Amino acid sequence: MPYTLRVYDTLTKTKQVFRPVTPGRVGIYLCGPTVYDKAHIGHMVGPVIFDAIKRYLVYCGYQVTWVVNITDVDDKLIQKAKQRGISMAQVAQENTEDYLANLRGLGVDQIDQMPKATEHIEEIVRFIQDLIDRGFAYHSDGDVFFDVAKDVNYGKLSNRSADSQQGEGGEAAVKKRSPGDFALWKAAKPDEPAWDSPWGPGRPGWHIECSAMSRRILGKTFDIHGGGLDLVFPHHENEIAQSECCHGQPMVNYWMHNGLMRAGAGGKMGGRGEREAPQATIDTKISRSKGAGGLADLIAEHGGHTLRFFLLRTHYRSTIVFGPEGLAEATTALEAFTRYFERYERITGQSFYDVTPVQRRQDGDQRTDSDGSPHELLAEVARRRDAYLAKMDDDFNTGAAISELFELLRSLNKFIDQHDLDDPAAREQDLLRTLQRATVTLRELTWLLGLFCSAPDDQAAAQDSFVEPLLALLVDLRTQSRQRKDFATADQIRQRLSELGITLEDRKDGTVWRLP
RNA sequence: GGCGCCGUGGCCAAGUGGCUUAAGGCAGCGGAUUGCAAAUCCGCCAUCGGGGGUUCGAAUCCCCCCGGCGCCUCCA
Structure with missing residues (x-):
């Protein structure tokens, strides 16, 4: 391959050349939501960027399996179910449906599998038993804990030492050997959903489901594990500990963490409604506790395209400040594209959305005119395309790649201006054909980011x-x-x-x- | 207290040692075009928080300071 893909890896804190475990294939596991409440825009950062990443990898010729898990058993789910007087499964189902609907709204359609924790209890139990057998976990009065002290590598992802961890307090602390130990299995209290296990009825702790399900679907060592930066510790740290102690081999080759989202001044995550408190901006972090839940409204109001573009505009590892100003700017910026699409359709009679994108990467493709000679516009377009690809190769720099999209747009508009193609009398077949061929590249590159894939229906x-x-x-x-x-x-x-x-x-x- | 991130034009945002004489977007200004507009095109608009250091060369590396922020407890 003439190009090199580089990926920033949280574990080594460097950009690494990407080499899949199995040549030609890529396995990606992205930590999905714990479905105890409705999704908010912050939950979409990972799915959107990984949707673009998968598209890109497929475009580069890889056969990609992308997994996003649904954690549907957890203390918070239980608590929510009690509050609402419904079953945990109902809470999970409602919020899972909400999550899926929002993914669709943002055009995230590349996910291959969405395993649920409750559907993998056997695998989880087996995993825990393995850890006990190998001496990395211990049973304590119905609970099973991971013994952090046994893992010499514990803390390598988040750069922490095992003994500096406070761990969760409360009643569980008494059962632990060390405060940093974390639960693999939690004994069921009365009225709590439970599954049978060698340690009595209970449920999996947080973390173990990802180790078990990723192994089941992607294998003991897979390529990319993603999630929000906030998951580095403890979630991913504990996943590594579990998986690597159990298997004696690396769990993941590239850890990719997206930056978190912050509410901008006056920003409201949920779209409509007043902020809960005048002081809400003090806590600018977007958290589920802030009564989010209007993501569907947000999508309805601004359109999935705009939100997706808004997210992709900033590098995935950066903090994204979410607010009305940024959204308005994204809307304006995007209109340049839709105006071009309309212009293109008036001129060629063909809808941009009907243009078939090139599906496979071809660097340095020399496009020529119908008479076989290289055309100035097509050469320019090919240069832009290569620049775009180079930016995507560098740790999926979607923000920089988008700048090439705007340049491309300029080239296209300029061509139309120069040849006066707005005037029907000037529309020679050769010119139209060149314009169409150049537009294929715009289609190809926007398609890669999942932008403008289908015609908006808001009109x-x-x-x-x-x-x-x-x-x-x-x-x-x-x-x-x-x-x-x-x-x-x-x-x-x-x-x-x-x-x-x-x-x-x-x-x-x-x-x-x-x-x- | 421990671990870590960030500070680029009016705003958003790439770039993280020379190929950038600092991408792109929004806003603004001038011009082409237009009956006038709109749209489009052309041009203009920053020396990179402050100070010191390393280097032939730094926005990019090191040190100090100032100012934001995250994690260490549940969080994409």
Whole structure:
């Protein structure tokens, strides 16, 4: 391969050349949600970036298996179920459905498997028994704990020493040998959901499900393990401890952690509604305790494309400040693309969304004109494409790659301007063909990020109603005024529409209108 | 207290030793285009929190300071 993929690895704190365990194949495990409450935008950072990463790896020719787990048994789920007087399974199901719907809303459609902890209890029990047999875990009055002191490598991911850990206090602490020990299995209290085990009825502790399920699906050593930065400790640290002590081999070759999201000044995570307290901005961290839950509203209000673009605009390891200003800017920036799509369709008669993207990476592809000679535009486009790919190769720098998208857009618009393709009379077949071929690359590169994959349906409402014929009428009247040089009337129509948020653009091939 | 991150133009944001004479976006200004607009194109708009050091060369490495933030307890 003429290119080299580099991935930042949290364990070594360096960018590493990417080499899969099995040539040609990649296994990715991303820590999904514990489904005790509705999803919020912060939960989507990982899924969106990994969705783009999977697309990219597939584009580069890898056969990728991407797993996102659902943790559907946990103290918080139990607590929630009690509060609401429903079963834990119901709580889990509701919130899982909410999570899935939001993933769809953001165009995350590359996940291959979404295993649930409760469906892997046997595997989990087996895993725990193995750890006990190997002397890394101990049974204590119905609970099973991982014995941190037995793991000489404990703390390597988060750079902590085992004995400096406080561990959770409370009643469990009494049963532990050391405060840093963590539960693999928790004995069931009355009224709690429980499964049989060699240690009595109980349920898995947090962490163990990921070790068990990743092994089951991806193997003892797999390529990429992802999650939010907040999971480095204790979750991933404990996963490594469990898996590596159990298997005696590395669990993961590349640990990838996305940055966390923060609410910007005045930002509200849930979309509508007042903030709970005037002081809410003091705690700018986005946490589930802040009464999030309006992600569906957020998607409905701003559109999945915009949110996805907003997330991809910032490097995945950085903190993303989420707020209305950033969202508004993303919306504006994105409109340049949709305007191009409309322009492209007017000129070629083909919808951008119907353009078939190139699905496989081909660096340095020399595209030529129909007569076989290299075309200036196509050469320029190929350069942009290579620059884009180089940025993606460098730890999936989507923000930098997006800058090439804007450059590409400029090249395309410039070509149209230079050849006056807005004028139907100037539309020679060769020029149109070149434009179409160049646009394939824009399609290819936006597709890779999962942007503009399908036509937005937000205009559908307007088209179903009176809006379209009404606007057609006004535009016709205005066009007639302009032909009569009655600009006062024409401008009045445009002005009044503008006050309604409707923009008119007079182009060589007619007047087009745009809703707010 | 321990571990770690960040501070780039008015705002957002790439870049982390020379190939960047600091990408891209938003906003702004000037021009082309337009009946006028809108859109589009062209041009303009930063020496990288402060100080010191290493180096032939630093936004990029080291030290100190100032200012933000995260984790160490549940969190994507």
